[in-house]
Amino acid sequence: ILRSCLINGEIPDYFGDMKKLKNLDLSFNNLTGEIPASFHLIKVDFLYLTRNRLTGRIPSWILARNKNADLSYNNFTLDSSAPVECPRGSVNLVESYSSTPNKLGRHPCMKREYPCLDPRNQQRYSFHINCGGKEVNINNKTIYDADLEARGASMYYWKQNWAFSSTGNFMDNDLDSDNYIESNISMLYNVTAPVSELYRTARVSPVSLTYYGLCLLNGNYTVQLHFAEIMFTNDSSFNSLGRRIFDVYLQGKLVLKDFDIAAEAGGPGRPIIKTFTAVVTSHTLKIHLYWAGRGTTGIPKRGTYGPLISAISVDPSIRQHSLSSDFKPPVHHKKFRTALVAGTIAGAVCFLSLILCFMHEKGYFGGKISADKELRGLDLQTGLFTLRQIKAATKNFDPENKIGEGGFGSVYKGLLSDGTIIAVKQLSSKSKQGTREFVNEIGMISALQHPNLVKLYGCCVEGNHLMLIYEYMENNCLSPCSLRGLAYLHEDSRVKIVHRDIKTSNVLLDKDLNAKISDFGLAKLNEDDKTHISTRIAGTIGYMAPEYAMRGYLTNKADVYSFGVVALEIVSGKSNTNYRPKEDFVYLLDWAYVLQERGSLLELVDPDLGSAYSSEEAMVLLNVALLCTNAAPTLRPTTSQVVSMLEGRTPVQDLLSDPGFSTADSKYKAIRNHFWQHPSVSHSMSTNGPYSDSSLSNTEREENGTVQRTPEDVPDKN
Structure with a gap:
């Protein structure tokens, strides 16, 4: 694992000689050049090259293998060999290609900055997600979409107006498969139904988790991130000693540094909502949660670390109840060019x-x-x-x-x-x-x-x-x-x-x-x-x-x-x-x-x-x-x-x-x-x-x- 080590230059060929290598993580560096041809010899189960500056073509063997590979956030060349859309399986290609003109009709999810290419979709002004949980209706006013995709090692998943990208595997948990959705083992405090349904489950990631709001109208938005630490307990047992610490970025700007949910909320099982204002200028909103290696990793069990989020709500900055009854969020009623x-x-x-x-x-x-x-x-x-x-x-x-x-x-x-x-x-x-x-x-x-x-x-x-x-x-x-x-x-x-x-x-x-x-x-x-x-x-x-x-x-x-x-x-x-x-x-x-x-x-x-x-x-x-x-x-x-x-x-x-x-x-x-x-x-x-x-x-x-x-x-x- 050589993640976030400020490594420059091209990837060495000698990695191809490591026949017993099972996990190669070179993500979050400044690597350039192409993926070496010798890489097809290695038998890794997990290959992480996300968030570098790699160029050239993506080798066909990566797309053909049923192995986890995360190539997101790079500058690969978009050509006829590229898939038509972002795979939903084990290969993550979100924002993996450079922002060159898309003449091949490929899905915009693979382009840098994730453009919204269909003008008919640029009419959305809000979205709500129950991260890791089922659909929740709050007082017949707000519906939080279900988010039940169980995979996450190198996963990109999208729905009509939002998507998420997850990177990493819990390497030290001794389990055959990782859990990217967790249920609460702690009592919930200071929250009642139906809102409590938002905090009974949560989406987790060992390294990086990014949510996207897609094809939004450009403007100012109020972003509310819902958290509750549901994997630690609020007693004197060993389970209460864990500390989960991660960073949160909004539109590429660091908004929460070394965020500790339990410490901020006053203990496990207590919901806390962090509210921010975001400016959307290219129809896309990005919420990025990143684990930088801080906090505990083995409490209450091995592999308990990384970002965790319960729900997301995004609405226009000025709520409708504070405006006149005639106000409606701006919607284009004609085709927009x-x-x-x-x-x-x-x-x-x-x-x-x-x-x-x-x-x-x-x-x-x-x-x-x-x-x-x-x-x-x-x-x-x-x-x-x-x-x-x-x-x-x-x-x-x-x-x-x-x-x-x-x-x-x-x-x-x-x-x-x-x-x-x-x-x-x-x-x-x-x-x-x-x-x-x-x-x-x-x-x-x-x-x-x-x-x-x-x-x-x-x-x-x-x-x-x-x-x-x-x-x-x-x-x-x-x-x-x-x-x-x-x-x-x-x-x-x-x-x-x-x-x-x-x-x-x-x-x-x-x-x-x-x-x-x-x-x-x-x-x-x-x-x-x-x-x-x-x-x-x-x-x-x-x-x-x-x-x-x-x-x-x-x-x-x-x-x-x-x-x-x-x-x-x-x-x-x-x-x-x-x-x-x-x-x-x-x-x-x-x-x-x-x-x-x-x-x-x-x-x-x-x-x-x-x-x-x-x-x-x-x-x-x-x-x-x-x-x-x-x-x-x-x-x-x-x-x-x-x-x-x-x-x-x-x-x-x-x-x-x-x-x-x-x-x-x-x-x-x-x-x-x-x-x-x-x-x-x-x-x-x-x-x-x-x-x-x-x-x-x-x-x-x-x-x-x-x-x-x-x-x-x-x-x-x-």
Whole structure:
């Protein structure tokens, strides 16, 4: 057994000479290359090569033998010799082939990241499993599917909307066959029927157990993992001395380290539920339980170790009882084509805009027809709250719950009946631009899900009230890791988005100091074939890229520029638009370039830090910020390159300048000076809390520093 030993390189041929070898476990390493031809000589009963980087073809003899072989999670070549679908028997091939185009019609279970290739199936939003047990109906509300497959040494098993993969055999239990489903030997405490049925049995695995939620709608989900230690006793006998310890990963992220069920629950036989929030972005949810060799292995009998789980429940993050009775999880009622995602979202935004125009014509703003009657019948792809719920959550918009103010309107903290803390972003009746951006924000963010993007829970459209309901963010500070959210918008999302309003007040921190991008009211689809913006310019003075502010030239490099300005503000502790040193350098960015030329860039670091910072890390962030704010957009790095530099995976690039921009630089500086001399234009928008909004009318934007201009206001590109 050489599992998890950080072994690199190819598998040696000499294993084929070991004729008496019965069990070969090389799993969880970094092995590359092909499976040696000499392997067909060995007579092993168990062959574990899972979670390596093996390539080439899978030898036919492995598929033909009736032996346990786990080849899952590798990069084998998908060819005509591959089986049509994942075997349900002794060979585990889940995610064993590289993610090359599937032209052979093979089942998606064998492809990396397990794609959902049938659009008709991408309509599921929940699943429930009684792991290792029979079907259980909880109060005629929730049905937990039966999970009775008894095999597990190298097993992949799937049903219509979920599957599991199990790896390993209990080598020291002296039994002819292993048990992968266990029944309780301990009394159950603090649980009654029918819920107790979930804890009478459990699925176990000696090494690795992965459950999949298949073909889910992309979005945020609440994942509940049900545990109860049913193989130890709660008395003074030998059976009470066992300790089961394992790790739990959700979507590849470690969420429970050295998890001990009995210790967490207060003893054996006591159920405990661990609740997490997961983001599904590719229609698949992965729950991975892994034994890393810790805990006891022989109590109450030999072979008692490894992960154990009783039940799994996965539902949308916002429960239906906390929303209005009209809310339904989003379901596509027409055929969905991946290639038309961008067009679908753009069409939805335009359609909602037309609806708002229709409401205006019908007297919506005059009170003739209420907004809720116009919009309630639409599939907004988000939850719909009632005004009564929002008033109850915010204590009738108590001023003490007000946490922010922007051109869009006020932002309030609220508490739903189920305990969920929310932020309510209220559209001001005075804002002329708010309705357009209200629709745009719903259309954009409901189609985007990422850990570094603020979650949209739903909206409230009732009477003259328009409100967006977001997850509550405890802090209004900012971290460079927000750039992962930008990288997702620019490069990883199927729909490429330019945010257009990246600034400090639009990047928030949750209670765990995870940075998330908010305010998508000005976000725009990034159309690669269009380089000159045809709609009005939007953004905030001091953060807008010069080529966009002056010529309307919009690419995702405009967001990179804005991030560079924000990074300078982080290091210096000063606002870009409100900073004016003694010298005639109006903007913080101007001063940064002067200090860079002098070789004294560290003078920009916030003096309040004293010596409590790393000068090396500060220089990295400062140099990256200057790269991002290069006057030439083509010389700015991409968001993914910036992430790589900040994480230390690649060196910081040299700062280059485009000679063709030298003349333009003086123009940009002249414009900055002009804005400085007209404080009504350059004054930055104030914020009283962690939420602010840039959705202002033209007049409001000029007064608050956030600008929108029509094409007639933009100088010609030439």
